[in-house]
Amino acid sequence: AQTVTQSQPEMSVQEAETVTLSCTYDTSESDYYLFWYKQPPSRQMILVIRQEAYKQQNATENRFSVNFQKAAKSFSLKISDSQLGDAAMYFCAYKRANGQNFVFGPGTRLSVLP
Amino acid sequence: DAMVIQNPRYQVTQFGKPVTLSCSQTLNHNVMYWYQQKSSQAPKLLFHYYDKDFNNEADTPDNFQSRRPNTSFCFLDIRSPGLGDAAMYLCATSRTFGEQYFGPGTRLTVT
Numbered sequence: 001a002q003t004v005t006q007s008q009p010e011m012s013v014q015e016a017e018t019v020t021l022s023c024t025y026d027t028s029e030s031d032y033y034l035f036w037y038k039q040p041p042s043r044q045m046i047l048v049i050r051q052e053a054y055k056q057q058n059a060t061e062n063r064f065s066v067n068f069q070k071a072a073k074s075f076s077l078k079i080s081d082s083q084l085g086d087a088a089m090y091f092c093a094y095k096r097a098n099g100q101n102f103v104f105g106p107g108t109r110l111s112v113l114p
Numbered sequence: 115d116a117m118v119i120q121n122p123r124y125q126v127t128q129f130g131k132p133v134t135l136s137c138s139q140t141l142n143h144n145v146m147y148w149y150q151q152k153s154s155q156a157p158k159l160l161f162h163y164y165d166k167d168f169n170n171e172a173d174t175p176d177n178f179q180s181r182r183p184n185t186s187f188c189f190l191d192i193r194s195p196g197l198g199d200a201a202m203y204l205c206a207t208s209r210t211f212g213e214q215y216f217g218p219g220t221r222l223t224v225t
Contacts, residue, residue: 045216104156
């Protein structure tokens with residue numbers, strides 16, 4: 001069975017600085033998707049960024065980028081120029097390309113300090 | 115805007131009194147999911163529908179049932195809520211190949 005691990009239960013970053021959240025996963029599949037989701041306090045879960053395993057190029061969405069290391073089964077999220085609104089729980093998630101279930105990591109709570 | 119809608123946003127029920135939570139979507143996605151999320155934890159998948167096919171997770175209690183009468187709507191029925199069922203219930207949708215879109219959730223309180 002696939003598993004997703006986030007080794008940092010909590011992280012903090014100064015406003016305007018850069019922070020990297022770690023995620024590792026375990027799978028025997030070669031084709032899959034990886035995602036980072038953000039869940040602000042008492043607010044809706046939203047997609048931050050997605051990565052297809054067959055793509056070597058790391059995904060980027062504005063201030064958010066990933067470092068996808070397929071051989072190491074690592075998928076970290078870098079947030080640049082951190083803003084107060086980035087404070088949230090961040091969940092890393094995995095999905096087989098031909099499956100429907102999403103496997104979530106336990107989450108990392110990110111605090112942004114003014 | 116296309117979206118996932120959950121009603122009600124807050125639900126209070128009594129111990130043992132059946133309750134139904136609803137989810138609707140305007141995204142026309144073929145897969146719909148129900149998750150249970152407790153404080154500061156990852157969402158726990160209860161079941162999902164792939165088109166009309168129902169898929170139950172092995173550890174989902176029998177107390178939880180679901181219905182999907184059409185593509186747009188999905189319901190979560192809790193037949194006899196216990197105190198341990200108090201949680202946030204999240205509905206999500208996706209296409210066969212793609213990311214999930216989540217609704218705002220229904221917070222269930224059991225008294």
